[in-house]
Amino acid sequence: MKTNIAVFFGCRSVEHEVSIISAVQAMRAINRDKYDVTPVYVAKDGEMYTGDNLFEIENYRDLTELFKNAKRVTFIKEKDAVLMHYLDQKKFKKIPDVAIDLAFPVVHGTNCEDGTMAGYFEFLGLPYISCDIISAAVGMDKAVFKDVLKSAGLPVLDCIKFRAREYTLDKEKITTEIKEKIGFPLIVKPVNLGSSVGITKVNTQEKLDEAIRLGISFSDTILVEKAITSLREINCSVLGDSDECEASVCEEPFMNDEILSYEDKYMGGKNSGASKGMASLGRKIPADLPEDKSNEIRDLSCEIFKAIGASGVVRIDFLLDCDTGRVYANEINTIPGSLAFYLWEATGLKYTDMIDRLVEIAFRRQRNRDNLTFTIDTNILSGVSFGTKGAKGAKL
Numbered sequence: 001m002k003t004n005i006a007v008f009f010g011c012r013s014v015e016h017e018v019s020i021i022s023a024v025q026a027m028r029a030i031n032r033d034k035y036d037v038t039p040v041y042v043a044k045d046g047e048m049y050t051g052d053n054l055f056e057i058e059n060y061r062d063l064t065e066l067f068k069n070a071k072r073v074t075f076i077k078e079k080d081a082v083l084m085h086y087l088d089q090k091k092f093k094k095i096p097d098v099a100i101d102l103a104f105p106v107v108h109g110t111n112c113e114d115g116t117m118a119g120y121f122e123f124l125g126l127p128y129i130s131c132d133i134i135s136a137a138v139g140m141d142k143a144v145f146k147d148v149l150k151s152a153g154l155p156v157l158d159c160i161k162f163r164a165r166e167y168t169l170d171k172e173k174i175t176t177e178i179k180e181k182i183g184f185p186l187i188v189k190p191v192n193l194g195s196s197v198g199i200t201k202v203n204t205q206e207k208l209d210e211a212i213r214l215g216i217s218f219s220d221t222i223l224v225e226k227a228i229t230s231l232r233e234i235n236c237s238v239l240g241d242s243d244e245c246e247a248s249v250c251e252e253p254f255m256n257d258e259i260l261s262y263e264d265k266y267m268g269g270k271n272s273g274a275s276k277g278m279a280s281l282g283r284k285i286p287a288d289l290p291e292d293k294s295n296e297i298r299d300l301s302c303e304i305f306k307a308i309g310a311s312g313v314v315r316i317d318f319l320l321d322c323d324t325g326r327v328y329a330n331e332i333n334t335i336p337g338s339l340a341f342y343l344w345e346a347t348g349l350k351y352t353d354m355i356d357r358l359v360e361i362a363f364r365r366q367r368n369r370d371n372l373t374f375t376i377d378t379n380i381l382s383g384v385s386f387g388t389k390g391a392k393g394a395k396l
Contacts, residue, residue, distance in 0.1 A: 002036045003359070006084065006100045008117065010042040013109030014197050014218065017060075022338050023106040024057045029341065029351040035359075038084065038098060041070065042112070048073050050084065075100070075124055082126040102362060103128035105335060110192055113335045114140035127366035129358045130312040131334040138308045139334040140192050142223050145308070152307040154300065155328050157319070158182075159225040161191060164216040175208065178224050185227040188212055190219030201227055230322040233330075234287050236297055237315045237340035238305040239354065241361050245305050247298035248343040250289060254282035285346045293320075297327055304329055311365060312358055315340040 007030075009023030010016055023039070030037050039054035043063075051070035053059045059066050072087040076097070083097035103126050105117045115136035121128040131139060138144050143161040150156060160174075160181055167174050178186070188211040190198040198218040200211035215222045233255070237248040287294065301316045315336035319328045333340075341351040349357075 002034060003101045004036040004038060004099060005030065005102045005104050005359070006038045006040050008040045008042060008103060008105045009107055010044070011107050011109070011112035011117070012042075012044055012046060013107065013111050013113075014193065015108035016044060018337055019106060019108045019112075020060055021057065022108070022335075024055065025338055025341070026104070026106050026355065027055055030355055031352050034356070038100065040073065040084075042107075043067075048075075071095070075126075077124055082124050100126065102126070102359065104358075105130055106339065107335060108333075108337065109197075110140065114192060127362050129362045131308075131310050131314070132365075135309045135311065136334050139310070139314070139332045142189060142191050142331055143221070145332060148308055149304060149329055152303070154303060154307060155326065157225045157228075157328050157330075159223050161221055161223045164220050164222070167212060167216070167222070171209070175205070178208065179205065182224055182226050185229065187225050187227050188215050189223045189225075190215045191221040191223045193218050228319055228321045228328075232320040232322060234289070234297055234318045234320050234327070235315055235343070236301040236318070237313060237336065237343040238301050238310070239313045239344065239349075239357060240305070241311040241365065242306050242309050245302050245310075247301040248340070248347040249285060250287040250294050250297055251343055251346075252284045252287035252289075254284070283342075285343065293325075293327075300327065300329065304332060308332065310334060311361060313339055313344075313354065315343070 007023055007027050009019045011019060013019065020041075027037055027039060039050055041049045041054050043049065049067065049070040050073050053066060053069045059069075073084050074087060076083050076085050078097075082100050084100055085097050086095040089095065103121045105112065105121075105128060107113050107117055110116075113136060115131075115133040118128065118131065118133045118136050122133065130136070138148055143159065146156045146159060158181075160178060162174050184205070185201060185203045186208075188200045188202055188208070198215045200207075200214060202208050202211045212222055232252060234250050234252055236250045238245050239248070240246060289297075297318055300318070304316055305314060310332070312334075313336065315333045317330040317333070319330050320326075321328070339351075339354075341354060344354045345351060
């Protein structure tokens with residue numbers, strides 16, 4: 001019997017559409033001789049749908065029609081199994097529940113990649129591909145990610161973070177702190193978004209407030225860090241878990257502006273045609289780097305991966321200061337766009353084989369978890385009685 005993989009995608013995120021592209025790519029790459037594939041589209045309102053029409057990217061152009069031809073579902077735990085249950089059933093024509101063996105989240109951004117979806121799977125007891133709750137949450141919060149790497153002695157740029165309310169109440173104080181501790185040029189980022197959404201490079205104080213206001217429109221917390229003026233962005237992917245992992249070749253993405261924008265990443269540059277997700281980005285693979293610098297970045301990638309306890313496949317984005325030769329970790333994408341398959345194919349691992357590896361890693365983690373103790377047999381409730389007085393008269 002084949003393993004049934006439920007591929008989850010969409011979700012309530014500003015990267016909703018990018019997730020759809022990445023998921024359709026992944027579903028096409030899964031080896032159907034080994035696995036059955038069940039698509040689970042999480043709409044922006046949180047409702048979940050399945051159906052054969054979800055396999056084709058063209059069907060997402062008309063969501064009204066897509067929902068008509070898909071079926072709403074939810075997931076239930078029944079003994080040792082997790083079942084996909086169809087909602088809106090007809091009384092005399094019920095669709096039987098479907099057993100799911102493994103969850104494959106291909107999601108990007110807040111409300112999903114940040115550990116939310118990992119928590120849902122762990123609540124169900126469903127094995128899943130990708131980072132666990134803690135590593136996913138750390139990876140999504142850019143400030144926490146920096147703190148974890150600093151404590152591990154890994155290179156990151158200094159930063160200032162503040163909340164929207166703090167800025168509103170004392171704009172002058174925070175502006176002064178930014179000028180004195182960071183200086184211009186600088187980068188303003190929402191602390192917990194990906195795909196370059198809400199990120200602005202600021203060269204003068206006159207543009208600072210506008211950039212912060214943009215960031216606040218996407219996130220309650222803002223991060224400000226120094227901009228490297230002589231910059232090359234270098235990316236590297238890591239595949240594995242905290243016990244064993246390996247790094248891909250490095251890539252250098254091409255930018256149409258001073259920072260790598262959402263359009264650069266997913267539209268192949270401004271005013272381009274149809275998107276192929278991160279696979280459409282202009283890039284140099286392998287990056288044109290000296291061998292020792294490439295090895296340094298690949299080694300750093302594995303150290304970062306282990307420092308946050310990551311699992312599955314990630315992409316780590318680095319900043320290379322051409323004036324000093326220093327490399328800084330910029331951010332980690334715990335479920336990267338297009339799952340970074342293009343980096344692994346350039347390394348010599350086919351997308352289909354990469355997914356096989358991800359499945360193995362997920363089941364290995366679940367086996368390890370199954371050996372842990374999560375409950376303790378006690379009789380603590382045997383002597384508890386609230387009597388007729390309610391909680392006020394309780395005796396423990």
